[in-house]
Amino acid sequence: MYINVAQLLKEPTGSSRSFQIDESLGTDDINSVKGEVTLIRTNRGIMAKAEMTAGVTGICSRCLKPIDYDVNYDFNEECLPSVSTSEGLSSPDQTDNINIDESHMLDLSEIIRQYTLLTMPIKPLCRPDCAGICPSCGHNLNQGSCQCPSHAHDQRWSKLIHLGRESKT
Ligand SMILES: [Zn+2]
Ligand SMILES: [Zn+2]
Incomplete structure (x- = not known):
């Protein structure tokens, strides 16, 4: 899930772009993700604000039947370039997301995967009264x-x- 942010990185802080995401992942238990992502230029990198719906596969915790269901979540994550364009900036903390590569491609896959996994219920049910x-x-x-x-x-x-x-x- 790569988005080219070369142009946005040249724009002043506060500039923004919106994207629709609708992709099949097919990794882990996540089948697909869709939603809207807004990228906002910050002084250090790019803030990604997203409202997502992910289609996931799980197993009912009561009857063990395989089930497909949706989870909804939103997130705000600041994404930083792996190489600082201007000198003198302190290197980012280890906890920061470094997901803009040298060719200015922003990769949202890992953030989306993490949030989807966090949002998935620990004990999903095939139906509320299973x-x-x-x-x-x-x-x-x-x-x-x-x-x-x-x-x-x-x-x-x-x-x-x-x-x-x-x-x-
Ligand atoms: Zn069940
Ligand atoms: Zn029995």
């Missing part, structure tokens, strides 16, 4: 209940019924 799998027999409870005698779910119900009986007496 019933999961039976801990005893492994049956997918979204496809109906299994033959196992008791589940936490059932126990909760019997407790409620029990409480109901008590309140009547």
